[in-house]
Amino acid sequence: MGIKESSKKKFRRVVMWSALTLIILLIFLSVYGAFLGAERTQRLVNTLPLTVYWLSFVLILIAGLVVFRRLVRVPSLLLIHAGCVLILAGAMWGSDAGHKLQEQLFGIDKIRTGRMVIYEGHTENHVLLEQGQTPKELPFSIHLKDFRLEYYKPGSILVYMPDDTTRRIPAETGSEHNLGGEVGKVKIVRTFERFRLNIEDDRREAIDAPDGELMPALEVIIEKPDGSQLKRYVFEPSQGYMYKDNFQMSYLRMISDYISELQIIENDKVVAEKNIEVNHPLHYGGYHFYQHRYDAEAGQYTVLEVTSDTGLNLVYGGYLMLCIGVFWQLWLRHIFTGIKLKKLRNTPPPINWGAKYSGFLLSQE
Amino acid sequence: MEIKYTIQGLLIYAAMGAYLLAFVMSLLRHRKAGDILYLLGFIIAVLAFGYRWYDVRHTPLQNLFEVFLCLGMICYPASFFCRRILQVGGRCADMLIGAIVLFPAGFIFSAQPQQLPPALQSWLFVPHVAVYMLSYIFMAKATFQAISQLAGKSYDGDEKLLPPEQATYRMICAGFPLLTLGLVLGSWWGKLAWGDYWGWDPKELWSLASWLVYVGYFHFRYMFGKKHARINSAWAIAGIAAILITLLWANLSRLFSGLHSYAT
Numbered sequence A: 001m002g003i004k005e006s007s008k009k010k011f012r013r014v015v016m017w018s019a020l021t022l023i024i025l026l027i028f029l030s031v032y033g034a035f036l037g038a039e040r041t042q043r044l045v046n047t048l049p050l051t052v053y054w055l056s057f058v059l060i061l062i063a064g065l066v067v068f069r070r071l072v073r074v075p076s077l078l079l080i081h082a083g084c085v086l087i088l089a090g091a092m093w094g095s096d097a098g099h100k101l102q103e104q105l106f107g108i109d110k111i112r113t114g115r116m117v118i119y120e121g122h123t124e125n126h127v128l129l130e131q132g133q134t135p136k137e138l139p140f141s142i143h144l145k146d147f148r149l150e151y152y153k154p155g156s157i158l159v160y161m162p163d164d165t166t167r168r169i170p171a172e173t174g175s176e177h178n179l180g181g182e183v184g185k186v187k188i189v190r191t192f193e194r195f196r197l198n199i200e201d202d203r204r205e206a207i208d209a210p211d212g213e214l215m216p217a218l219e220v221i222i223e224k225p226d227g228s229q230l231k232r233y234v235f236e237p238s239q240g241y242m243y244k245d246n247f248q249m250s251y252l253r254m255i256s257d258y259i260s261e262l263q264i265i266e267n268d269k270v271v272a273e274k275n276i277e278v279n280h281p282l283h284y285g286g287y288h289f290y291q292h293r294y295d296a297e298a299g300q301y302t303v304l305e306v307t308s309d310t311g312l313n314l315v316y317g318g319y320l321m322l323c324i325g326v327f328w329q330l331w332l333r334h335i336f337t338g339i340k341l342k343k344l345r346n347t348p349p350p351i352n353w354g355a356k357y358s359g360f361l362l363s364q365e
Numbered sequence B: 001m002e003i004k005y006t007i008q009g010l011l012i013y014a015a016m017g018a019y020l021l022a023f024v025m026s027l028l029r030h031r032k033a034g035d036i037l038y039l040l041g042f043i044i045a046v047l048a049f050g051y052r053w054y055d056v057r058h059t060p061l062q063n064l065f066e067v068f069l070c071l072g073m074i075c076y077p078a079s080f081f082c083r084r085i086l087q088v089g090g091r092c093a094d095m096l097i098g099a100i101v102l103f104p105a106g107f108i109f110s111a112q113p114q115q116l117p118p119a120l121q122s123w124l125f126v127p128h129v130a131v132y133m134l135s136y137i138f139m140a141k142a143t144f145q146a147i148s149q150l151a152g153k154s155y156d157g158d159e160k161l162l163p164p165e166q167a168t169y170r171m172i173c174a175g176f177p178l179l180t181l182g183l184v185l186g187s188w189w190g191k192l193a194w195g196d197y198w199g200w201d202p203k204e205l206w207s208l209a210s211w212l213v214y215v216g217y218f219h220f221r222y223m224f225g226k227k228h229a230r231i232n233s234a235w236a237i238a239g240i241a242a243i244l245i246t247l248l249w250a251n252l253s254r255l256f257s258g259l260h261s262y263a264t
């Protein structure tokens, strides 16, 4: 064995031990981060010591690819390990530090992440950054044509029963629900979007006022166990009214979607248009725009989350390679080996996967 | 503890009962009766899952009740596949695993049907959860083999089956690509729904930790082969411990409040 050969083996051993150490460290970091919570972990992983850690991980992966020839020759192993390099590189390139570096090196001044508040009918190009930082401008503007909420139909009535249990009944107009001896029957008569009580000459009349404020409500008739009937209105908890008797009721509507109708405007022309909703962002000019929050009181404005797409293709490319690699290495290769063995022996296989490695530190490959 | 006096509940309890009886019969070496009861348990579990699907009218993989119900159903085909194709035994333990995974669906989590919040309305939802489910079953079987290895068992009495150390490796080989796919699909979905492919929230971090434990296992085993077989097994057990925490602790405990907290 030549000196060169033995030092190569030593180097391999160092690389492998470093890889194992880095993996174990990351396990501990993940568990620690789970206790810290998302925000603090996010800050932690972007600090200088952790940047050094991420760089070391990439370096050790590259060193592995250089010193273990099998990692390059076996395509599945190459896909796995090179995929990991791409994911880490993409993540670093797209991080805060990555954006700053690109600004210094190439003069690319891109916002990494921020928020936009846009009122219905208005056009905006300012992105709000973290507290204390001045907002930045995008090279194009966004116009909010309309913002709307959609609800699951029908909603439901949450009933707090006299025995402290709760029941949920569907708020379907015309339906009748028997809630048992102490409470009686509840019949749902009418649904309102913009409930308003008109009082004229001592006559009170509930109407759905098209120009009124949003106030979803239900008109119900309660038939008490003694046979008497009451007409009552049930509102959402946020309205501050709750039907109270020996039992209580409130009206619940579950949101099924938030939709912002957006137009991208560049040089006074509409260059793109999309209705964005949760899970369906808009991609334009190197940014993704997400439905983030909305004006819960009046539904007048939307809050978009803006994120830069820098590094994203690298990460997605890495994901694809990693996935193909692991299925190929751990599923397909074994299946092919099994079929080959079966053909050779023409007997049912024991595919001896487990015995494949005698252990590299012991056998020295 | 919530006992369900509904058709849904009864189906779950019947499937659990059949799995448990199958386990007892197999322990008493009434193999045939055990096998028939196990199959019966599976058929009832399919009915329970189908009933739920009909009831909520969307793929029932939204909350932990439905997830455990699904796990209780896929145990049987997974067990069959592992024995016939992968030569990994542990059928008797599989019956017990079936009953154990149905327990939370039967007694702990509420079966109240829910409407999907906007973030969960994505085509990625079902594949993300489904591949995780399947990988968890494989990893649970790997753990059983690892425990057998630590307990000093050699073969399962069947010549065609692998010894525990190798069986553990094979089960992890089966489960790891699915675990990877689950993680990647989750990350992709996170990007679409929340704007970032990685949010560092506790549930993500626990799932990363469990994935990394298996990455560690592969490299440790590559470095030492079977020289430290007990440590190999310890890695596999650490893996399932991290998975269990990912699945339960992050959801149940109020210690972590993160993006995934609606999935309770």
Ligand code: HEM
Residues within 6 Å of the ligand: A015, A016, A018, A019, A020, A022, A057, A060, A061, A063, A064, A065, A068, A070, A071, A077, A080, A081, A084, A326, A329, A330, B215, B218, B219, B222
């Ligand atoms: C940190 C640096 C890393 C180094 C130096 C390294 C090195 C190696 C080596 C030398 C092998 C054995 C290849 C063979 O069969 O001859 C291997 C296998 C493998 N590595 Fe890595 N690796 C690293 C990180 C990773 C990461 C982050 C993953 C995550 C997916 C990974 C996944 C795998 C898998 C799945 C195998 C195949 C195991 C098997 O077939 O039993 N590696 N790695």
